[in-house]
Amino acid sequence: MAGNAWRSTVSRVMGAVKSQTQPRTFSRGMQTVTIIPGDGIGPEISSAVIKIFEAAKVPIQWEERNVTAIKGPGGKWMIPPEAKESMDKSKIGLKGPLKTPIAAGHPSMNLLLRKTFDLYANVRPCVSIEGYKTPYTDVDLVTIRENTEGEYSGIEHVIVDGVVQSIKLITEDASRRIAEYAFEYARNNQRASVTAVHKANIMRMSDGLFLRKCREVAENFKDVKFTEMYLDTVCLNMVQDPTKFDVLVMPNLYGDILSDLCAGLIGGLGVTPSGNIGANGVAIFESVHGTAPDIAGKDMANPTALLLSAVMMLRHMGLHGHAKKIETACFDTIRDKKVLTKDLGGNSKCSEFTAEICRRVQDME
Amino acid sequence: PQGLSGARLQPLCVRSLSLTSSRNALESPPARADSTFKVTMVPGDGVGPELMTAVKEVFKAGDVPVEFEEFHLSEVQNMASEEKLNEVLGSMKNNRVAIKGKIHTPMEYKGELASYEMRLRRKLDLFANVVHVNSLPGYSTRHNNLDLVIIREQTEGEYSSLEHESVAGVVECLKIITREKSRRIAKFAFDYATKKGRSKVTAVHKANIMKLGDGLFLQSCAEVAELYPKIKYENIIIDNCCMQLVQNPYQFDVLVMPNLYGNIIDNLAAGLVGGAGVVPGESYSAEYAVFETGARHPFAQAVGRNIANPTAMLLSAANMLLVLSPQNQCVSVCVSLCVCVSQVRTRDLGGYSTTGDFVRAVVANLRHRPVY
Numbered sequence: 001m002a003g004n005a006w007r008s009t010v011s012r013v014m015g016a017v018k019s020q021t022q023p024r025t026f027s028r029g030m031q032t033v034t035i036i037p038g039d040g041i042g043p044e045i046s047s048a049v050i051k052i053f054e055a056a057k058v059p060i061q062w063e064e065r066n067v068t069a070i071k072g073p074g075g076k077w078m079i080p081p082e083a084k085e086s087m088d089k090s091k092i093g094l095k096g097p098l099k100t101p102i103a104a105g106h107p108s109m110n111l112l113l114r115k116t117f118d119l120y121a122n123v124r125p126c127v128s129i130e131g132y133k134t135p136y137t138d139v140d141l142v143t144i145r146e147n148t149e150g151e152y153s154g155i156e157h158v159i160v161d162g163v164v165q166s167i168k169l170i171t172e173d174a175s176r177r178i179a180e181y182a183f184e185y186a187r188n189n190q191r192a193s194v195t196a197v198h199k200a201n202i203m204r205m206s207d208g209l210f211l212r213k214c215r216e217v218a219e220n221f222k223d224v225k226f227t228e229m230y231l232d233t234v235c236l237n238m239v240q241d242p243t244k245f246d247v248l249v250m251p252n253l254y255g256d257i258l259s260d261l262c263a264g265l266i267g268g269l270g271v272t273p274s275g276n277i278g279a280n281g282v283a284i285f286e287s288v289h290g291t292a293p294d295i296a297g298k299d300m301a302n303p304t305a306l307l308l309s310a311v312m313m314l315r316h317m318g319l320h321g322h323a324k325k326i327e328t329a330c331f332d333t334i335r336d337k338k339v340l341t342k343d344l345g346g347n348s349k350c351s352e353f354t355a356e357i358c359r360r361v362q363d364m365e
Numbered sequence: 366p367q368g369l370s371g372a373r374l375q376p377l378c379v380r381s382l383s384l385t386s387s388r389n390a391l392e393s394p395p396a397r398a399d400s401t402f403k404v405t406m407v408p409g410d411g412v413g414p415e416l417m418t419a420v421k422e423v424f425k426a427g428d429v430p431v432e433f434e435e436f437h438l439s440e441v442q443n444m445a446s447e448e449k450l451n452e453v454l455g456s457m458k459n460n461r462v463a464i465k466g467k468i469h470t471p472m473e474y475k476g477e478l479a480s481y482e483m484r485l486r487r488k489l490d491l492f493a494n495v496v497h498v499n500s501l502p503g504y505s506t507r508h509n510n511l512d513l514v515i516i517r518e519q520t521e522g523e524y525s526s527l528e529h530e531s532v533a534g535v536v537e538c539l540k541i542i543t544r545e546k547s548r549r550i551a552k553f554a555f556d557y558a559t560k561k562g563r564s565k566v567t568a569v570h571k572a573n574i575m576k577l578g579d580g581l582f583l584q585s586c587a588e589v590a591e592l593y594p595k596i597k598y599e600n601i602i603i604d605n606c607c608m609q610l611v612q613n614p615y616q617f618d619v620l621v622m623p624n625l626y627g628n629i630i631d632n633l634a635a636g637l638v639g640g641a642g643v644v645p646g647e648s649y650s651a652e653y654a655v656f657e658t659g660a661r662h663p664f665a666q667a668v669g670r671n672i673a674n675p676t677a678m679l680l681s682a683a684n685m686l687l688v689l690s691p692q693n694q695c696v697s698v699c700v701s702l703c704v705c706v707s708q709v710r711t712r713d714l715g716g717y718s719t720t721g722d723f724v725r726a727v728v729a730n731l732r733h734r735p736v737y
């Protein structure tokens with residue numbers, strides 16, 4: 001059953017993530033989690049998640065913080081110090097969608113967060129959701145995207161008027177780090193293969209370096225099969241037969257595009273969870289959809305993505321029981337099809353959807 | 366479809382109409398007394414040579430007055446050199462029309478960062494790549510009745526071949542976007558849309574992250590869009606575009622984008638209608654037209670096994686005929702092709718027929734066509 005496969009996959013994902021961080025003893029009391037509601041529909045879905053967690057009696061204390069870019073000393077853009085402090089202390093974060101203005105202005109907030117906490121790996125498991133049908137069935141893959149460099153270095157110059165250069169940066173260290181993460185992930189989650197996605201035939205030096213590092217790391221993980229594939233070949237094959245893919249590792253831009261492509265295969269960003277892993281034990285889980293300003297404040301948003309990311313977070317924290325309860329409630333609600341938000345094909349409100357999940361969670365007590 | 370009536374299979378060919386007659390920049394090659402057209406042919410690597418053989422056989426069966434001048438330019442087979450490249454360019458200057466397979470780009474860094482394929486493109490200034498994504502009649506996929514056109518700027522952007530290792534272990538790769546080329550491809554896209562009666566052009570970009578680079582591209586598209594009030598103009602971010610293509614591709618009509626995104630979307634869209642074997646494409650400059658497949662892969666693992674699907678290359682060859690001489694030959698070739706596609710399926714479409722089987726079927730169909 002895809003649903004069970006999904007659940008076991010997510011628990012494996014989180015098992016892996018957990019095993020890679022330093023062991024922490026969680027006090028028997030409340031664990032603090034920094035929550036960043038975000039913009040647009042962010043506040044609505046964040047409160048939905050908080051409500052559901054309350055109904056499930058999850059021992060979590062939320063610390064709400066806002067991240068708006070501010071200019072620090074020296075003129076560099078940074079996130080507010082309160083937010084940074086909170087995250088450094090709690091090490092776990094849940095984030096809603098943040099607005100990114102198009103063309104000029106301050107750098108993207110998401111990028112800033114990544115830089116601040118060195119969130120180098122973006123992990124997005126894409127598994128077909130039972131009860132939410134798309135033309136693609138049996139999708140079960142994971143995209144692991146290098147999140148700190150590549151095309152999103154943010155370094156651009158106007159050479160002369162009308163000529164712009166954007167710099168794509170690939171470094172040995174970052175490539176090696178993400179490759180190691182991908183292979184460890186595959187090993188810890190019993191995934192059979194890791195595929196490096198690149199365009200080294202065109203970008204011979206940069207993607208060539210990335211590929212070389214992947215090959216080197218593969219040598220140390222002989223139990224996991226390593227393949228390489230051109231980005232365009234991956235796209236071509238992905239839409240014809242997504243079951244051929246397992247774990248994919250790639251630099252920033254390709255990862256961005258492919259992870260969204262895979263999200264589209266299973267039903268869109270409204271139902272896709274995502275986790276960002278940082279170098280010093282920090283992990284931020286987020287919903288990857290946009291801020292949806294057109295439906296903000298109208299109680300129409302779908303909290304599933306943020307909820308599933310929060311479930312990923314629970315597993316990361318070792319709270320498997322609560323995670324399973326909430327996840328089951330969510331999937332049962334979707335499968336039942338009686339109370340669904342508009343994007344899932346129903347016409348219920350966000351609050352109704354949330355209430356239904358809360359009800360199911362409480363019934364499970 | 367203008368002019369050609371008849372089976373609804375024919376529009377497949379007409380929609381792929383190149384714009385010679387309607388674009389002032391590209392004039393048809395001079396009609397000769399014996400009206401044989403000379404076309405440059407570069408088979409390329411992988412299954413390229415097999416596909417070219419298919420084209421030649423079909424043209425012969427259709428009595429098509431085209432003579433091919435072949436050049437074997439290949440980086441992986443050690444048949445590449447400056448002289449060869451210049452020979453090809455010289456031939457192109459005379460014939461102006463070419464048909465080619467994919468010249469494979471090896472990954473090893475041999476001291477030259479730009480591949481032969483890129484250099485050919487740059488020297489001929491083939492700035493516009495047009496891929497026609499049409500669902501094949503009789504072959505259903507997850508998304509049927511698709512009709513998209515993907516226009517890709519293919520001389521700058523991420524394929525600048527400007528890379529350097531500034532510090533050991535740190536590589537920089539430059540992506541160049543210029544206003545001039547962005548405007549040029551935008552104008553091409555809107556001209557194309559106007560001539561073909563398309564209603565909407567969507568620009569694909571990532572200007573929220575690459576604010577200056579893709580921002581410039583977007584701005585250029587918007588400026589050009591104002592000159593074409595009858596065509597609707599929209600823009601969409603590349604990752605959202607990919608997602609929308611797999612969920613609801615019908616919302617798109619003509620798409621225009623810089624180099625790398627074009628590569629991705631070309632292949633994605635080709636996958637939507639059946640793969641690299643069924644989608645034709647061409648590249649244009651102000652003076653030349655090069656016909657090839659839409660999704661360009663050498664498909665080396667199929668070499669010698671007679672399994673490659675020649676449909677894409679044959680459709681492209683039919684489009685080329687339309688450019689050279691819009692007469693009935695193209696129609697026949699096309700119709701035969703389309704009929705065969707629904708009956709003779711190669712491996713990539715789930716059947717067991719070989720390349721040879723398919724070509725024979727098309728040839729047989731051509732021999733029995735009504736003579737106009």
